[in-house]
Amino acid sequence: MARQGWFSITLIILLVLAAIASVYFYRSLYSEMAQLENAREEALSDAEDLQQELSRARQRLAQRSTSADRLEARLNEAQQSLARSDNELEASRSQIEDLKERIADLEADLSASQKQASARGDRLEQGQARIEALDEELALSKSRITKLLASREKLESSLAAATEEQTRTRAQADELADELETARTERQQAREQLAQRKAALEEVAEERQSVAEQYREAREQLALQQAQRRSASETIEELEARLQRERSAMDNLQTQLEDLSNEKQTLVSRLEDGTTVIKLPERIVFDSGSARIGKPGRETLKLLATALESFPDHLISVQGHSDSRPISPILQDRYPSNWELSAARAASAVRVLEITGIARERMQAAGYADTRPLVEETDAATRRMNRRIEVLLYPDQFNVKVHSEMTSE
Template sequence: MQGSVFKEFSERTQSFLQVKTEVFFKINQLQEVFMKKFLGILGIILFIFGCGSNIKPEDHEALKNKNGELEKALAEKQKESETLQEEINQLKLQMQKISDEKTALENELKSEKETYSANMAEMQGKMEENEKLYSQNALKNPNISKNQEEIDKKNKEVESLKKDMNQLKDSLSKSLNEQKKLLADEIAKLKSQLKENEAKTQEALNKSKSVESQAEAIKKQIQEKEAMMNELNQKIAKLAEEGEKKLKEKDEEISKINQVYTQLVDELKQEIDKKEITITKLKDKLTIQVLNQVVFASGKASVTKEGEKVLQSVAKILQDVKDKQIFVEGHTDDLPIVSSIASQFPTNWELSAARAISVVRFFQNQGIDPKLLAAVGYGEFKPIVPNDTMENRKLNRRVEIVLLPMINKTEESTSEERSDTKKNEPIEKEKIEKLIENQKLEKSN
C-alpha cells in the first residue's frame, strides 16, 4: 500500500521537479514521516525486547494501536499527496525562476543525495543491529515470536519504503536532467528570439529614423510650397489689381477714343461722305486715313490750302488729347518718282517721309504738343490694296494719323515684367501643377 502511494506521488510530481525548493520540502516531509514511523516501530521492538516475557495483553493492544496509527498516517500522506498535486499546479507559475536557481539546485541535490545515502546507511545499520538483538532475545524469550509476523510485515513495509525512495531518487535525477536539457533548449530559443527581436528593433529604429527624415523633408517641402503659394497668391493679387487698374484705364482710353472718333466723324462728315477721309477705331487705337489728293498736290510735300482746312479740323479736336501718342505715317503707290522731282525725292520713301513731316509741323503750329507727335514714311511698302489699278493706287497714296495710348517708362517696365512673367509662366505653371499633384498624393496617403 505504502509503495503505491509513493509511486503515485512520484508520477504526479515528475514533470514539476524543476521547482527545487517546494519538491525537496515535500521529500523532506516524507523522510521525516518515514523516520518517525521507523522510530515508532523501533520503539515497539525495543519495548518488546525490554519487557521480555512480561509483555501484557494491553501491550499487544498498544502495539496494534500503534500499527493502526501508522496506517492512518500513511493514509493521511496519501491524502496529502493529492493535495500536493494542487500545490504543484501553483508551482508552475514559478518556473521562470529556474534559470537563476539551476546551479543551486544541482549543489543542493548533491548534498541531499549524500545526506539521504548517509541516513539510509545508518538506518540499515540500526535495522541489522535490531535484527541481531531480536534474534538473541528470541532465544531468551520465546513469547516474542508471537509478534514476529507483525514485525516481518513492518520490515517489508520499510523495505518497500526504501525501494520507493530509491525510485523517487532515480526519478528525481532523471527528471532533473530532462528539465536541464529543456531549460538549455529554452534558453537557446530565448537567446535566438532575443537576437531576432534586437534585429527587428534595430530595423524598426532605422525605419523610424528614415520616417523622421522623410517627415522632415516633407515638412520642408510643405513650407516651400506654402511659401510658393503665398508668393503666387501675392503675384495673382498684384496682377489682378494691376489688371483691374489697366482695365479701368483701357475703358477710359476707349471712352476718350470714342469721344474723339465721334467728334472727328461729325467734323469731317463731308470729307467722309466723299470717301476722301476714312476714320476707323479698334479698342484704344484710332486711325484717320486722308487721301494725298486732299492734302498734297502731285509730287509735292507741302500742304495745300484745302488740306490745311481739313487738317485744322483734325488738329482742333486733337488739341484736347493729352494722353495719346500721335503718329503721322506717309504712304505712296508703287509708281517710281518722276525725274523732275528725283533730285528732291529720290524714292517714294523720301516723299512719304516728307509729307508725314509736313503734317507733323502743321499740327505743332496748331498748338499740339510736339512730344506727342512722330512722323514716319513707309513709301510704297504698306499698301492697303494691290497697286494694280488707278483707283487702288489712289487709295494707297495716303496719310494716316494714328492715335495710340502713351507708353511711358513705367509701362515699358511693366511690359518687360509681363514679358518676364510670360517667360516664367511655364515654370510657374509647372510648379503649381507639381504642387497640386503632391497635395493629391499626400491626401491619398
C-alpha cells in the first residue's frame, strides 16, 4: 500500500511538472509569436515605404538616376527583411510541430495514467480521494490542452495571413524591381541618345564653313545654355502660354502680310534656336529705290508693332536687303551703293517702330546690301523677292546675353 501511495504521489508530481513545463513552453511560444508579428509589421511598413518611394520616383523624372539607387538599396533591405521573416516563420512552424508532438505525448501520458488509475481502482480504495484529485487535475490539464489547441489554430491562422502578406510583399518587390530596371533602361537610352546627338552636332559643326552658319550655331548654343539656367520661377505653364501667344501673333501677322503683299510665300518663320524671322517685301514698306516710308509702309509697321507686343523681352534686329543691281546715277548722291540703301531702310523702319512704342534699347538696325539673297536673281520677280526688310526676334536669353556684352564693352 505504501508503494502504491508513493507511485500515486509521483504520478501527480509528474503531471504537475508537465503542466508547469507546458505553461512555460507556451509562454515562450507566445513571446516568440509576438516578436514574429512585430517583424511582419516591420516588413509591411518597409514595403509601404518602398511603394511611397516608388511613387515619388515616378514624379521626379529629372532625378531618376539618384532615386533608382535609393530604390535599389531599399529593395535590398526589403528582401533581407523578407528573408528574416521567412526564417522566423520556418522557426515558428517547427515550434508548432514540436508543440503538436508534446501535446500528443501529454495526451498519451494522460491516457496511460487513466488506464492505470482505472486498473488499480479496486485495490486502491484508500487512495480514492487522491485519484479523484488526479481526475480533477486531468480535467484541468484537458482544459489547458483545449485552450492550447485553440491557440495553435489562431497561430496557424496568423501564420497563414503572414504567409499571404509575405507573398503580396514579394510581388510588390518584384514589381518594384521591374520598374527599377525600366528606369535604368530609360536612363541608359537617354544617355545613348544624348551621345548620338552630341556626335551629330559635332559632325554638323565640322561641315559648316560659312561665317553666317558658324554665327548661328554659336547663337543656338548660347540660347541653349541660357535656357538651361532659366529661373525656377518661370513655370512650364507660363512658357506654354507665352509660346502660344507668340504663335498666335505670328499667325495673324502672316495672314495680314499675305493680304498686303498678295504673295503666298512664308513671311513668318521660326529657326531651331527659337529666333523668329519676319520678312517684309519692299513694296509694302518702301518706295522703289528709296528709304522713305509712306503711309502704307507705316500701317504695315504698325501691324508688326502690334505683333511684337507678344515678344516683350526679345531683342529686335531690323536688317535691310537689296538686289544685286547697282544704284541708279540719280540716287547715287544720296545712296552711293546698296550698302547705304539697305542700312538706311533698316534705320527708317527702326525709327517708325520706336514711334509706335517699341523701346529703342531693344532694337538694332543693320544693312546687308545684296550679300544674303533669298533666291538667285534671273528676272524682275526674283530681284523683287530679294529686296526686303527682315525683322529677327532673338529669344530673351540671347537678348540678356547681348545686353550684358554691350554693357561690359
